[in-house]
């Protein structure tokens with residue numbers, strides 16, 4: 171493989187920083203173990219070089235010059251074959267190699283693209299778009315596993331290396347790890363819902379790179395019983411966001427149930443907890459190089475501090491938080507509630523809710539992994555419960571869960587929650 175010279179300059183710090191990397195912990199759908207205690211003090215991140223790569227007498231081009239892009243190097247292997255180099259913002263990091271780039275060719279041709287991830291695995295099945303808005307999965311006949319790697323369970327079932335074939339022409343083709351939902355796209359969605367008189371949105375802080383931490387408030391009756399809903403602390407976890415989006419749209423909808431619910435409950439929603447990570451195409455961390463969902467004890471990062479301060483302020487204003495949810499994505503659908511040994515009767519609603527969703531969606535079994543370790547808080551769910559007594563859950567959706575099912579699950583989850591809270 172031949173990389174342009176400047177890429178070696180970029181590569182050096184990454185290669186050095188990888189020396190101390192422990193093997194990443196696999197996330198099986200049987201559930202994660204207890205969260206290890208880690209420092210969340212800011213660490214440096216490797217910013218990706220942004221630009222356009224030109225090959226074959228400037229007829230073939232690759233670009234990472236858009237929000238959500240990630241492409242760290244391109245090598246022309248000869249003919250119409252290329253190797254793509256995709257690296258993380260810093261290490262150690264989970265195996266969630268986000269990528270996103272545009273490719274085009276002034277002469278129509280078929281390119282073969284190999285993906286390499288600096289030791290990680292090919293977790294995300296490629297999504298293709300011609301306009302950067304509508305994405306669909308690559309045709310399976312154009313997807314080839316080069317190196318399956320070791321293991322066949324959970325994240326280990328993902329191949330180490332893949333090659334895809336794409337037909338390109340002068341119009342750019344987007345190739346991304348999941349559908350592209352940048353901070354701008356999320357804001358467009360929030361603004362469209364905010365057309366309703368009972369929905370508003372406002373900023374509760376700024377990210378490390380100065381992006382707004384935007385909060386949507388659904389408030390039909392000025393009730394001080396409140397829900398706190400967040401998502402996308404981890405940038406590639408688009409499926410969790412999509413389920414949350416459907417969940418919020420159902421709570422904001424026209425049904426008699428939703429109308430009655432909004433008279434009794436106020437919903438606070440931060441749909442994009444890590445806007446810098448999303449727009450910079452990060453695998454997991456914020457621009458402080460930190461997994462935000464380990465920072466709910468120390469609060470070293472501005473994104474978690476914004477929500478902490480918001481909750482404190484609302485609590486001082488007399489709001490009582492009755493439910494909290496944090497939407498994520500992982501290998502498969504899974505629920506992470508807190509054991510009722512800890513939460514008592516108050517926490518039962520979470521389990522009744524899970525049962526209600528499962529009874530209505532029997533076609534997909536969702537595993538439950540209960541925890542009784544809630545301090546140090548570190549993760550959002552534990553902060554919500556320990557500081558505000560909120561029955562709370564981490565709601566995980568699979569990377570490959572069909573998108574129509576994600577929408578249905580988000581809708582059913584909202585309907586079941588409204589039913590239980592209105593009882």
Ligand SMILES: [Zn+2]
Nearest residue numbers: 404407498499
């Ligand atoms: Zn996550």
